[in-house]
Amino acid sequence: MALRLKDIAVPVWLLIAAVLLCAAPAAAATAIAPINNVTVITAQARPQFHVELAATDDARRKGLMHRRVLAKDAGMLFIFPISGRHGFWMKDTLIPLDMLFIAGDGRIVYVHHNAQPHSLTPITPNKDARAVLEINGGLSRRLGIAVGDQVLHPSLTGR
Numbered sequence: 034m035a036l037r038l039k040d041i042a043v044p045v046w047l048l049i050a051a052v053l054l055c056a057a058p059a060a061a062a063t064a065i066a067p068i069n070n071v072t073v074i075t076a077q078a079r080p081q082f083h084v085e086l087a088a089t090d091d092a093r094r095k096g097l098m099h100r101r102v103l104a105k106d107a108g109m110l111f112i113f114p115i116s117g118r119h120g121f122w123m124k125d126t127l128i129p130l131d132m133l134f135i136a137g138d139g140r141i142v143y144v145h146h147n148a149q150p151h152s153l154t155p156i157t158p159n160k161d162a163r164a165v166l167e168i169n170g171g172l173s174r175r176l177g178i179a180v181g182d183q184v185l186h187p188s189l190t191g192r
Contacts, residue, residue: 071110071166073133073141073176074183080176082168084110088188101127108168112188119165120157123148129170133178134162139189141182144173164189 071082083106087093093111113119116137123130127150134143143158147170166184173179 069110069186071108072185073166073178074185075177075179076182077177080106080178082106082108082166084108084166084186086110086112086188088112103128103130103169105169105172108166110186110188111165111167113163116161116163118157118159118161120155121148121165122155123150123152126150130167131170131173131178132156133166133168133173133184134158134160135164135166135184135189136161137163137189139184139186141178141180141184144178144180146174147171 069084069086071084073080073082083104085108087095087109088111093113111119119134121132126148129150130148132145132148133141134145136142142160142162145156145158148156164184164186
């Protein structure tokens with residue numbers, strides 16, 4: 034019995050369609066930043082935040098732009114390949130943010146309170162940082178988060 038091309042053409046197209054349909058959700062899932070927990074050790078407490086990681090150039094460029102709401106215990110952790118005076122701005126950001134600039138050992142080296150939405154003013158730390166934790170504006174003061182406090186996350190000294 035000989036198999037003719039026209040007999041297998043439809044099943045091949047069905048197989049290709051099935052593969053593409055199965056691959057689409059997987060590709061979409063990889064575009065979303067993973068969520069992790071970050072703990073900040075302050076003199077008074079140990080607040081914990083559920084953060085999205087911004088560890089790639091594309092994720093760092095997008096950040097929290099165009100978001101209308103950020104949960105009270107949520108944030109974004111920007112992780113840079115090297116320490117430096119990484120600057121931020123709020124051009125397309127819709128909510129006020131506190132920015133915690135963090136050294137490679139997890140110490141907070143600079144805090145910028147209440148960065149204003151849509152501002153084009155650069156926000157740059159006065160010391161080198163390896164990561165930046167963005168949380169809701171005003172929250173760092175309410176929680177007593179300050180320079181010298183420790184941030185725990187595996188990307189910072191493996192903790």
